Amino acid sequence: MQLLLALLSLTALITSSYCVRIPLFATLRHLQHEIDNLKAEVVVLRQTQDQCHPTEAPPTDVGKNKDAAVTVNFASCRLTKSENGEVVGRVDLREQSDTNVLQLRLQVDGAKLTLAANSKHGFHVHTYGNISGSCSTTGGHYNPDGVDHASPTSAQRHVGDLGNVQADASGNIDVSFNDTYASLTGTKAIMGRAFVLHGGEDDIGLGGNAGSLASGNAGPRLACCVIGWATGTDWVY
Numbered sequence: 351m352q353l354l355l356a357l358l359s360l361t362a363l364i365t366s367s368y369c370v371r372i373p374l375f376a377t378l379r380h381l382q383h384e385i386d387n388l389k390a391e392v393v394v395l396r397q398t399q400d401q402c403h404p405t406e407a408p409p410t411d412v413g414k415n416k417d418a419a420v421t422v423n424f425a426s427c428r429l430t431k432s433e434n435g436e437v438v439g440r441v442d443l444r445e446q447s448d449t450n451v452l453q454l455r456l457q458v459d460g461a462k463l464t465l466a467a468n469s470k471h472g473f474h475v476h477t478y479g480n481i482s483g484s485c486s487t488t489g490g491h492y493n494p495d496g497v498d499h500a501s502p503t504s505a506q507r508h509v510g511d512l513g514n515v516q517a518d519a520s521g522n523i524d525v526s527f528n529d530t531y532a533s534l535t536g537t538k539a540i541m542g543r544a545f546v547l548h549g550g551e552d553d554i555g556l557g558g559n560a561g562s563l564a565s566g567n568a569g570p571r572l573a574c575c576v577i578g579w580a581t582g583t584d585w586v587y
């Protein structure tokens with residue numbers, strides 16, 4: 351009886367494993383066929399992709415710190431008096447590549463230019479970096495767009511239109527401000543051109559005459575300097 355039971359269960363085991371194996375082989379064959387089909391489809395898709403985007407390059411910044419790509423440029427110049435070349439102040443600039451903000455700081459020793467207390471003075475970028483002798487050789491406002499003189503916040507303006515700076519109660523100037531149109535690099539670059547500080551106030555194009563639309567009637571050129579690259583080691587905004 352025990353032997354019979356053992357034989358029965360052995361038969362069942364053989365039968366069941368025999369019955370499983372047949373569909374398993376069939377399934378494997380079917381799967382292999384599916385894989386071959388998918389491989390063929392992948393080849394076709396790759397060819398289509400290459401035709402649609404022949405020059406598509408892999409991203410180059412994978413795994414890199416994005417902050418490392420940000421560069422910071424500095425520029426500076428010493429303002430010299432138009433009459434005699436005496437140094438009367440300085441202009442310092444900073445620009446970061448991931449913003450379109452040009453940071454400027456203008457410092458003037460008022461005693462050397464005898465500026466009136468709280469007086470306003472036109473401050474511009476003029477076209478030529480030529481201050482040989484005086485500020486008269488710097489040309490007009492830097493105006494690559496060929497438009498009218500205006501205020502720094504106007505939609506259309508000279509690249510060089512930085513408006514007015516104001517002296518403090520002692521007649522000194524120390525102002526920090528930002529400009530989003532002029533730049534140290536690119537098509538609005540002011541590098542190699544000249545800053546000019548005027549004796550009078552810039553009417554920012556609202557004077558109602560030709561002089562206003564050309565230069566803001568800002569009066570005599572008191573001091574100027576040629577904008578050059580700087581290390582930024584003494585940058586203080």
Ligand SMILES: *[C@@H]1O[C@H](CO)[C@@H](O)[C@H](O)[C@H]1NC(C)=O
Nearest residue numbers: 478480481482483486487488
């Ligand atoms: C600077 O301006 C003066 C006066 O116009 C001119 O003689 C001189 O050639 C200019 N210098 C340069 C480098 O252009």
Ligand SMILES: *[C@@H]1O[C@H](CO)[C@@H](O)[C@H](O)[C@H]1NC(C)=O
Nearest residue numbers: 449451452453526527528529
């Ligand atoms: C000028 O821009 C800098 C950098 O974007 C910012 O930190 C600073 O507060 C700005 N200054 C003014 C006066 O808007």
Ligand SMILES: [Cu+2]
Nearest residue numbers: 472473474546
């Ligand atoms: Cu000017």
Ligand SMILES: [Zn+2]
Nearest residue numbers: 491499508511
């Ligand atoms: Zn102007």
